[in-house]
Amino acid sequence: MQKNKVYNWQLNRDMSYVYEEARPEKQFAAVFDINKCIACQTCTMACKQTWTTGKGQEYMFWNNVETKPYGFYPLAWDAKMLDLMGMQKWDGDKYAGKTIFEAAPKGNITQGYMPEELDYAYPNAGEDEPYGEGIKQGDYITMPHRIWHFYLPRICNHCTYPACLAACPRKAIYKRKEDGIVLIDQKRCRGYRECVRACPYKKSFFNKITRVSEKCIGCYPIIEGGEQNQCVKVCIGRIRLGGWLSAPDKADPSNPIDYLVHVKKVALPLYPQLGLEPNIYYIPPVHVKAPYMKQMFGPNVDKAIDAYKDAHKDETLLGVLTLFGCAEKRIKRYEVDKEMVIAYDSEGKEIVKVPLKDPVFIRPFHDKTLNVYRHNIT
Numbered sequence: 001m002q003k004n005k006v007y008n009w010q011l012n013r014d015m016s017y018v019y020e021e022a023r024p025e026k027q028f029a030a031v032f033d034i035n036k037c038i039a040c041q042t043c044t045m046a047c048k049q050t051w052t053t054g055k056g057q058e059y060m061f062w063n064n065v066e067t068k069p070y071g072f073y074p075l076a077w078d079a080k081m082l083d084l085m086g087m088q089k090w091d092g093d094k095y096a097g098k099t100i101f102e103a104a105p106k107g108n109i110t111q112g113y114m115p116e117e118l119d120y121a122y123p124n125a126g127e128d129e130p131y132g133e134g135i136k137q138g139d140y141i142t143m144p145h146r147i148w149h150f151y152l153p154r155i156c157n158h159c160t161y162p163a164c165l166a167a168c169p170r171k172a173i174y175k176r177k178e179d180g181i182v183l184i185d186q187k188r189c190r191g192y193r194e195c196v197r198a199c200p201y202k203k204s205f206f207n208k209i210t211r212v213s214e215k216c217i218g219c220y221p222i223i224e225g226g227e228q229n230q231c232v233k234v235c236i237g238r239i240r241l242g243g244w245l246s247a248p249d250k251a252d253p254s255n256p257i258d259y260l261v262h263v264k265k266v267a268l269p270l271y272p273q274l275g276l277e278p279n280i281y282y283i284p285p286v287h288v289k290a291p292y293m294k295q296m297f298g299p300n301v302d303k304a305i306d307a308y309k310d311a312h313k314d315e316t317l318l319g320v321l322t323l324f325g326c327a328e329k330r331i332k333r334y335e336v337d338k339e340m341v342i343a344y345d346s347e348g349k350e351i352v353k354v355p356l357k358d359p360v361f362i363r364p365f366h367d368k369t370l371n372v373y374r375h376n377i378t
């Protein structure tokens with residue numbers, strides 16, 4: 001069934017897929033800096049209020065934020081997938097295991113499973129639950145932390161090789177040429193739920209009332225107007241930056257997403273080994289032990305973390321990281337000049353200009369005019 005060979009740059013090899021390689025003109029993408037997420041769920045609520053307030057959508061979270069390692073939505077989605085896939089391995093930068101397309105049982109397009117209704121009943125399971133050894137008297141903090149957890153915000157990855165699209169027997173799912181956003185044609189869908197079974201990230205949902213499947217639409221009406229997605233705009237922690245990602249051989253260092261993913265390689269895909277070439281990228285948390293991080297983000301985690309820790313020595317990286325949460329418009333290009341980062345939209349218009357370091361003003365401890373003493377002078 002998987003007759004075509006396509007190139008997956010995240011695996012650094014060709015892989016089998018149902019359809020031929022067809023990259024869009026521009027690929028919708030975003031980078032989430034996990035080090036800054038506080039699990040306030042503002043993104044979850046903004047997405048819910050914008051897109052999933054209808055009947056049958058009550059349980060849907062196109063955007064959710066789960067605590068790792070014990071949080072999941074739906075329950076145990078990644079643990080179940082990893083279990084189904086069994087032991088796989090990387091050979092350096094090259095994936096030497098099977099993808100979900102290559103590991104598909106006979107007669108199926110992908111390896112996968114259908115969640116049960118109760119799996120969706122605990123969206124905040126495991127919230128704030130840490131992993132690790134108990135704290136003993138005299139313990140102090142070391143890096144990576146011995147007791148840790150982190151928050152993982154998730155939306156549909158608008159994958160380059162979507163499993164939902166591959167598995168749909170009605171060809172109701174399509175990837176838009178102009179921006180790579182993956183959509184379900186509600187009129188063609190007959191609610192067979194093959195997309196729900198196939199998507200390893202479990203980001204396609206079945207609506208029991210309308211009897212068709214639904215998923216994150218990448219806020220396409222907002223994107224078409226040149227703006228950032230709802231979840232990016234509202235993010236309290238300013239952890240998100242939306243934009244466009246080029247194929248690695250066409251990477252443009254002046255595009256902030258290309259810079260983070262392809263040039264500096266500080267942002268990594270989620271479970272790349274599954275083979276979908278997902279397009280939401282994560283800056284991994286610096287305080288978490290390497291084996292868990294490598295399983296989740298691939299073999300280049302250590303390098304990504306080292307580059308991120310050294311950002312204060314790298315003006316360009318610092319500049320791009322400063323852009324997170326700074327603009328409502330989508331950024332096409334940026335430049336760093338005289339300790340400022342300047343971002344431009346697709347028409348070349350300046351959108352925002354931000355200093356790399358916040359200016360500090362020091363007021364006198366003793367204010368002679370008012371004859372008062374200040375304890376807070378900065």
Ligand code: SF4
Nearest residue numbers: 156157159163164199
């Ligand atoms: S994350 Fe799932 S629903 Fe989204 S494009 Fe990929 S396979 Fe489809």
Ligand code: SF4
Nearest residue numbers: 037040041043235237
């Ligand atoms: S709004 Fe931002 S900081 Fe808050 S949970 Fe969502 S991603 Fe994390």
